Structure formats: C-alpha cells, structure tokens
Amino acid sequence: MSFFFFLTMNGQVLLFVSLFALDAVYGQVSYSIPEEMSRGSLVGNIAQDLGLEIQRLISGKAKIYSRNNEEYIELSREKGVLLVKERIDREALCAHTAFCALHLEIILENPMEFYSVTVQITDINDNAPSFEKNEMKFKISESTTVGAKFVLQRAADLDVGINGVHNYELKPADHFALKRQNNADGNINVEMVLQKPLDREKEEQISLVLTAVDGGEPRMSGTMLIQVTVLDANDNAPVFTQHTYKATVTENSPAGTLVATVSASDADGDLNSKISYSITNTQDNVRNIFDINKDNGQVSLIGNIDYEKSRHFQIHLLASDDGGLTDSSKLIIDVQDINDNKPTINIMSKSNVISEDAEINTVVTMINSEDLDSGENGNVNCFINEDIPFVLKISKNNFFSLVTENDLDRERSGEYNITVMCSDEGVPSLSSNVTLTLLISDVNDNAPVFERSSYEAYIVENNTPGVSIFTLKASDADWNHNARLSYILEDSSVNGVPVSSYVSVSADSGVIHSVRSFDYEQLKEFHFRVRAQDGGSPPLSSNVSVRMLIQDQNDNAPQVLYPVQTGGSLLAEMVPRSADVGYLVTKVVAVDVDSGQNAWLSYKVHKATDRALFEVGLHNGEIRTVRQVTDKDAVKQRLTVVVEDNGRPSRSATVIVNVAVADSFPQVLSEFTDLSMHDKEYNDQLTFYLVLALAVVSFLFITCLLLIISVKVYRWRQSRVLYHSNLPVIPYCPPRYSDTLGTGTLPHVYNYEVCRTTDSRTSDCKLDRVASHNVMTMDPSLTATMQKIHSQKSILDEPESPLEVRIPFCKL
Ligand SMILES: *[C@@H]1O[C@H](CO)[C@@H](O)[C@H](O)[C@H]1NC(C)=O
Ligand SMILES: *[C@@H]1O[C@H](CO)[C@@H](O)[C@H](O)[C@H]1NC(C)=O
Numbered sequence: 055m056s057f058f059f060f061l062t063m064n065g066q067v068l069l070f071v072s073l074f075a076l077d078a079v080y081g082q083v084s085y086s087i088p089e090e091m092s093r094g095s096l097v098g099n100i101a102q103d104l105g106l107e108i109q110r111l112i113s114g115k116a117k118i119y120s121r122n123n124e125e126y127i128e129l130s131r132e133k134g135v136l137l138v139k140e141r142i143d144r145e146a147l148c149a150h151t152a153f154c155a156l157h158l159e160i161i162l163e164n165p166m167e168f169y170s171v172t173v174q175i176t177d178i179n180d181n182a183p184s185f186e187k188n189e190m191k192f193k194i195s196e197s198t199t200v201g202a203k204f205v206l207q208r209a210a211d212l213d214v215g216i217n218g219v220h221n222y223e224l225k226p227a228d229h230f231a232l233k234r235q236n237n238a239d240g241n242i243n244v245e246m247v248l249q250k251p252l253d254r255e256k257e258e259q260i261s262l263v264l265t266a267v268d269g270g271e272p273r274m275s276g277t278m279l280i281q282v283t284v285l286d287a288n289d290n291a292p293v294f295t296q297h298t299y300k301a302t303v304t305e306n307s308p309a310g311t312l313v314a315t316v317s318a319s320d321a322d323g324d325l326n327s328k329i330s331y332s333i334t335n336t337q338d339n340v341r342n343i344f345d346i347n348k349d350n351g352q353v354s355l356i357g358n359i360d361y362e363k364s365r366h367f368q369i370h371l372l373a374s375d376d377g378g379l380t381d382s383s384k385l386i387i388d389v390q391d392i393n394d395n396k397p398t399i400n401i402m403s404k405s406n407v408i409s410e411d412a413e414i415n416t417v418v419t420m421i422n423s424e425d426l427d428s429g430e431n432g433n434v435n436c437f438i439n440e441d442i443p444f445v446l447k448i449s450k451n452n453f454f455s456l457v458t459e460n461d462l463d464r465e466r467s468g469e470y471n472i473t474v475m476c477s478d479e480g481v482p483s484l485s486s487n488v489t490l491t492l493l494i495s496d497v498n499d500n501a502p503v504f505e506r507s508s509y510e511a512y513i514v515e516n517n518t519p520g521v522s523i524f525t526l527k528a529s530d531a532d533w534n535h536n537a538r539l540s541y542i543l544e545d546s547s548v549n550g551v552p553v554s555s556y557v558s559v560s561a562d563s564g565v566i567h568s569v570r571s572f573d574y575e576q577l578k579e580f581h582f583r584v585r586a587q588d589g590g591s592p593p594l595s596s597n598v599s600v601r602m603l604i605q606d607q608n609d610n611a612p613q614v615l616y617p618v619q620t621g622g623s624l625l626a627e628m629v630p631r632s633a634d635v636g637y638l639v640t641k642v643v644a645v646d647v648d649s650g651q652n653a654w655l656s657y658k659v660h661k662a663t664d665r666a667l668f669e670v671g672l673h674n675g676e677i678r679t680v681r682q683v684t685d686k687d688a689v690k691q692r693l694t695v696v697v698e699d700n701g702r703p704s705r706s707a708t709v710i711v712n713v714a715v716a717d718s719f720p721q722v723l724s725e726f727t728d729l730s731m732h733d734k735e736y737n738d739q740l741t742f743y744l745v746l747a748l749a750v751v752s753f754l755f756i757t758c759l760l761l762i763i764s765v766k767v768y769r770w771r772q773s774r775v776l777y778h779s780n781l782p783v784i785p786y787c788p789p790r791y792s793d794t795l796g797t798g799t800l801p802h803v804y805n806y807e808v809c810r811t812t813d814s815r816t817s818d819c820k821l822d823r824v825a826s827h828n829v830m831t832m833d834p835s836l837t838a839t840m841q842k843i844h845s846q847k848s849i850l851d852e853p854e855s856p857l858e859v860r861i862p863f864c865k866l
C-alpha cells in the first residue's frame with residue numbers, strides 16, 4: 055500500500071490510499087478536512103479517487119452508510135464528490151481525542167461494492183481557553199509565610215494540540231507568582247506562590263487576573279478573577295490615643311460620675327480589633343474607687359473620693375484586643391478640693407486654772423487649729439468672744455496663744471467661758487467652736503472688811519462675867535482659806551489694865567464676851583480694837599474700833615451728904631421763931647452715883663412732927679417753912695425725908711432732919727439730950743452682937759483646920775502602903791489655863807479627861823486608858839508636854855518592857 059498526500063488549494067488534505075488486490079474491488083480512501091467547513095464544501099472527489107465512473111455511481115445508486123447514522127457528509131452522485139452536509143464540530147464529535155475521523159461506507163449496487171471512506175476532521179482553533187468558574191476566592195491570612203502555594207483552577211480548551219491551553223499569566227504579579235507544572239498527561243497545573251508578605255492593614259482585598267492562552271493562531275485566551283481576601287492576623291497591638299491622660303474630679307463626687315474617657319485603636323480588623331479596657335493598679339485602692347467600662351473606656355467613680363486622703367490618682371490603663379495584644383497608658387486624676395472639713399480646735403494645755411494675779415500677757419493656753427482642706431478652704435482664722443479680758447494672738451501657722459489682756463480679779467469674775475471659734479476661708483466657710491471654762495484661782499488680795507467702820511456696843515452693868523455682848527462681823531471677798539477669818543482683840547489698856555481683862559473676842563465667831571462684871575460707876579465706856587485676819591499667806595487684816603458703853607443700872611441708892619447722919623451727935627437746924635413762911639431751914643443734899651434717871655432724885659417728907667410746918671422741895675431738897683412758926687410749935691421738930699431716885703425699881707434713902715425751933719442754942723441743947731440717950735442704948739446692943747459673931751467665926755475656923763490636917767495625914771499613910779517600888783514617878787499636871795497669849799482671846803476648846811477615882815485608895819489610874827482617851831486641844835505651849843507624853847507611851851506600850859510605870863495624875 056502506498057499513501058499519497060496532497061495539499062489542495064482550499065487546504066484540504068487528500069489522502070489517497072491505493073488498495074490493490076481487493077477481491078470485491080473494495081477501495082478505501084481517506085480525506086482530511088478541517089472542522090467547521092460550511093455546507094456544501096467539497097470533502098473529496100470520490101469518483102476520481104476510487105476510479106469510478108459517474109455512470110457507475112448513478113447506476114449503482116451509490117449511497118453513504120454511516121454506522122452512527124451521522125449525516126455530516128453527503129454524496130453527490132452526479133459529480134462524484136463528497137460534500138459537507140452539516141457543520142462539523144470536531145470538539146462535539148471527538149472531544150479531546152486528538153485523532154478525529156468520520157468513517158463512511160459508500161455502497162454501490164449492481165454489483166454491490168463497498169468503499170470505505172475515512173474523513174479525518176482536523177482541529178481549528180475555534181475555542182478559547184475557559185475556566186470553569188470565572189472567579190476564584192481565596193482567604194489568606196496575612197500571617198501566611200512567603201512561599202505558600204495556592205492551587206489554581208486549570209483552564210480548559212476544547213481545542214486540542216497546539217490549540218489547547220498553552221500558557222497562563224497572573225497579574226498583577228507583586229504578591230504572587232505563578233508556578234506551572236506540566237503533568238505527565240500534558241496538562242499544566244498552575245499554582246500561585248506568595249512572594250511577599252501580606253498586610254491586611256494595607257491591602258485587604260487583592261484582585262488578580264489569571265489568563266490562560268492557547269497556542270493557536272490567533273491566540274485565544276480566557277481569564278479568571280482571583281479574589282484574595284487577606285485575613286487579619288492579630289499582628290497589631292491596640293494603641294492608646296494618648297500616652298498620658300489627665301482629668302480632674304472634685305472630691306465627694308457621687309458614684310457614677312464620669313471622670314474621663316480613654317480610647318485605644320487597633321489596626322487589626324474584626325475580632326482582633328475588639329479592645330477591652332481595664333485598670334491594672336494593684337498596690338493601691340484605685341480599683342475600689344475607679345472603674346473603667348471595658349467596652350467604651352469611660353472611667354467613672356465607684357467609690358468615695360476624698361481630697362484629704364489622696365490628691366492624685368494614677369490609674370494604669372490597659373487596652374487589650376482579643377488576641378491578647380495590649381497597650382498601656384496612664385490616667386492622672388487630680389482631685390479638686392472642696393470645703394468639706396471643719397477646722398478642728400485643740401486646746402493644748404491641760405490646766406484650766408489661772409491665778410488672779412497673773413500678769414498681763416500671761417499665756418493661758420496654746421490653741422491649735424487645723425483644717426484638712428487646702429488652699430483657702432484650709433486657711434483658718436480664730437476668734438474668741440469679746441468682753442473678756444483675754445485676747446487670741448497668732449503665734450505660728452495655725453497656732454494661737456490665749457493671753458490675758460487685762461488684770462484678772464476672781465472676786466469680780468471667778469470663771470470665764472472662753473469660746474474659741476475658728477472658721478476657714480472657704481465659700482461657704484465652715485467653722486467650729488470650743489468653749490473653754492477657765493477658772494480664776496484665788497489670791498489673798500482682799501483684806502477683811504468689817505460690816506461697819508466702827509462699832510458701838512452696850513452692856514448693862516453688873517453683868518455676869520462671860521456673857522456675850524455682841525457679834526462683830528467682817529467679810530473677805532477672797533475664797534476658802536483666804537476668806538477664813540479669825541478675830542483678834544488688839545492689845546490695849548483701859549485705865550492701866552489690859553483690855554483683855556475686860557472683854558474677849560471669840561476668834562471664830564467674832565462674838566465679844568465680857569470677862570468681868572462691869573460697874574458703870576467705875577467705868578462708863580472704853581474703846582478697843584478688834585482685828586479680823588484672814589487665813590491667807592501672808593494674811594491680810596483690818597481692824598475696827600469698838601466703843602463699849604456700859605449702861606447704868608439703878609444699883610446705887612441715893613446717898614445723903616447733908617445733913618450728915620452721925621450716930622450719936624445731935625445736929626439740928628435752927629429755925630428762929632420769927633421765921634417767915636418759906637424760910638429755908640436747910641437743904642437735904644443727896645447724890646446718887648448712878649446716872650440719868652437712876653440719879654434723878656426726888657425728896658419727900660416721910661414723917662414729920664408737924665407735917666404742916668415744913669415742906670421739902672421735891673427736886674432740890676430744900677426744906678422750907680410752910681407757915682409762920684408760932685409759939686405753940688415744939689422746939690424739937692423731927693422730919694424724915696425720903697430721897698428717892700427715879701430708877702426702876704427705885705432706890706431710896708431716908709434722912710432724919712432735926713429742926714430746932716428756937717431762938718437760942720442752949721434751949722436747943724436741952725431739948726435734944728434725951729434724944730441722944732436712946733442712941734447710946736442702941737450702940738451697946740450692937741457691940742454685944744459683934745463680939746458674939748467673932749466668937750462663932752473663930753470656932754468654925756479652928757474646926758475646919760483640924761479637919762483638913764486629919765484628912766491629909768490619912769492620905770499620906772495610904773500612899774506609903776501602896777508604893778513600895780522606887781520607880782520613877784512622872785507627875786503630869788495639866789497646866790491651868792492662863793492667859794499666856796495676853797490677848798484676852800479665849801483659847802480654843804480645852805478638853806481633858808480627869809482620871810477620877812471612885813475608890814479613895816487609888817488616886818492613879820491605868821495608863822492605857824489615860825493615854826488613849828486623853829483628847830486634848832491646847833495651846834502651843836502645851837505641845838511639848840504632849841509630845842513627851844506620847845513618847846513615854848510608846849516606850850510603855852512595849853509588851854516586853856520590864857518597866858511598869860504608873861503616872862499619878864494631879865487632880866485639879
Ligand atoms: C460657763 O458655762 C457653764 C456651763 O455651760 C455655766 O454653768 C456657767 O454659768 C458659765 N459661766 C459664765 C461665767 O458664763
Ligand atoms: C458653736 O458650735 C455649735 C455646734 O457645734 C453651734 O450650735 C453654736 O452655734 C456655735 N457657737 C457659735 C458662737 O458659733
């Protein structure tokens with residue numbers, strides 16, 4: 055067999071196959087035509103190529119037989135050629151089979167002949183490469199390392215051979231490069247290789263175009279869009295907008311107050327940029343005071359904020375994204391003061407007493423005032439109430455001294471309530487106060503003052519000694535012992551006698567007692583001074599003069615001075631018979647040592663020989679004739695005149711006045727003789743009584759003397775029997791009271807207990823009893839004796855003491 059190829063004018067390749075030695079004259083012919091030829095296009099001249107006559111074709115009713123009933127090719131019997139009956143698409147017919155041919159049989163009848171015709175369909179580049187999808191999507195993390203490969207979809211080209219996919223191109227090529235890999239089956243695998251790191255923050259979407267080109271002429275291409283989404287990797291930390299934030303907040307702001315808002319940003323996307331805020335302070339209590347909203351960064355108060363406790367807060371902030379990347383920042387919060395603290399006042403000194411003699415500017419106490427607030431709110435001014443003799447001086451910052459401004463006088467004001475008020479300069483200002491009660495202590499600066507500048511006291515004479523006369527009273531403005539007064543009688547003398555023997559003053563009460571009985575007739579008045587002395591140190595005293603007036607009592611009867619009353623003598627007043635009416639016979643002269651009414655004398659005739667003859671002047675005692683003396687009147691007239699004072703009760707004296715009515719003395723004498731005889735008789739009787747009285751008194755005296763001697767002797771004997779030992783005998787005799795002070799002041803109470811014996815044998819008493827029961831308050835002069843007694847007692851109290859001492863006590 056031999057093959058001949060011809061290239062025809064219209065590009066058809068004619069294949070001639072010469073078949074020899076075929077029995078049934080079978081011929082075989084092949085043609086090659088490109089696909090997609092229009093209808094009627096010539097496939098081959100079959101009559102010529104098979105050597106058949108056109109006539110034969112017509113007579114043989116040549117027809118084409120196709121196994122698959124394909125009718126792409128038709129036979130023109132008249133022309134003896136094969137024509138394209140229908141458009142032939144190689145791709146539809148043979149797909150990827152590189153050799154594509156139509157196998158036909160040409161059948162002739164009469165006789166029957168078979169001819170095989172093979173029509174090879176050749177490919178033309180009529181298909182562009184195409185991708186199954188026109189877009190491919192990749193999600194690639196930005197953290198993907200360089201060199202990572204991503205398999206791309208291959209393009210398909212229905213054409214085959216050179217017309218198939220020949221090459222790929224990827225654009226732009228800055229991130230990815232294309233890698234081709236020829237497979238054994240002739241396909242090309244394409245991969246995209248990361249050449250340069252991705253950064254989502256710069257480029258989130260990358261669009262690439264993959265172009266597949268075939269090798270045909272002209273070249274055809276297909277494209278596919280590659281969408282690369284760069285996935286975020288948490289490669290960016292959050293970043294605060296400021297390195298340090300600042301905010302202010304006023305103290306005492308309520309919880310929930312927004313203080314500041316901070317924010318941070320994160321360049322990453324989505325979850326990786328979700329920032330949560332937190333406070334990281336651990337040492338301090340910031341987290342109890344501030345809170346941050348973890349989502350929006352709002353810092354707000356949750357606790358109390360007190361400027362006085364902390365003036366600044368430093369909050370450490372942390373912003374973190376979900377990926378755990380963080381940034382930190384600081385929020386510095388300045389707390390603003392508000393005037394919420396009162397000043398405090400401290401009184402520094404413990405003592406609240408000051409002496410009234412404190413000098414001006416004496417510091418009473420220091421005062422400290424503090425205000426926790428600051429600035430104006432903490433500037434403190436202090437005042438004290440006015441009208442008190444104190445001032446407040448600023449000594450140092452917030453220290454004040456309270457000093458006296460004037461002299462103090464306890465007697466004027468014994469205590470002061472000093473209110474210290476301090477206020478700050480805040481608006482509104484707060485203030486507080488403290489009241490200090492300052493006591494003024496007493497100094498003995500006031501002398502006692504008597505109630506009166508002088509006293510006059512009266513006492514009726516013949517008083518009983520010791521009677522209280524009156525009471526002096528002095529007062530002392532000082533306090534306590536500085537005002538405890540004692541009254542002292544000042545030493546002076548009255549008529550050469552110390553005044554203390556007249557009066558005494560009770561030291562405690564100021565009561566003036568008489569010491570003796572006064573006799574107005576001897577002493578009508580006297581003066582003395584009494585001093586009142588206080589108990590201060592040194593004591594102050596003042597004195598007052600007392601005028602003591604003794605009041606008269608009618609204790610003296612009138613005394614008749616004239617006519618003198620003598621026992622035996624006869625005295626008579628002569629009244630001449632010629633005397634006229636109103637003749638002054640005599641004058642009874644009487645005195646009364648009393649005074650006043652008590653000495654106001656009146657005279658009355660008590661008895662008279664002839665009452666009608668004489669009268670006595672009631673007040674002057676003049677005895678005058680009332681009528682003319684007649685001869686009938688007796689010579690001897692006798693008048694008893696009563697002199698009476700005006701006291702109550704009144705006292706009186708009588709005087710007998712003899713009046714002789716005669717003209718001559720001898721006459722008178724004879725008359726009066728018998729009168730004197732009576733008197734002599736009387737005198738004899740008196741002498742007898744006197745002698746009798748003397749005898750009785752003498753007898754009594756001698757009797758007493760004997761009695762005393764006998765008692766003494768008896769006692770002496772008794773004592774000889776009782777005391778055998780010659781142990782020392784300490785006599786103890788309490789001294790009698792004597793006015794050793796010489797002031798006339800009665801000493802204080804003076805007590806002692808006398809040991810009495812019921813039994814006459816024992817004049818002593820048990821020591822114990824004496825020592826323990828003797829209670830004495832006595833003059834200082836006695837103290838020495840007392841001490842002696844005490845020391846004796848301590849010796850004697852020793853139980854082992856061999857001494858047995860008995861102390862006799864003297865009875866008063
Ligand atoms: C001082 O205050 C006290 C008690 O508050 C009061 O009893 C006293 O009378 C006051 N003294 C003066 C001098 O005001
Ligand atoms: C002193 O303080 C009290 C309350 O502490 C107040 O009632 C009084 O009015 C204050 N006195 C003065 C004088 O401010």
Ligand SMILES: *[C@@H]1O[C@H](CO)[C@@H](O)[C@H](O)[C@H]1NC(C)=O
Pocket residue numbers: 544585596597598
């Ligand atoms: C008595 O007081 C007066 C002033 O009243 C004074 O001059 C005199 O010295 C005082 N006498 C005595 C003894 O203290």
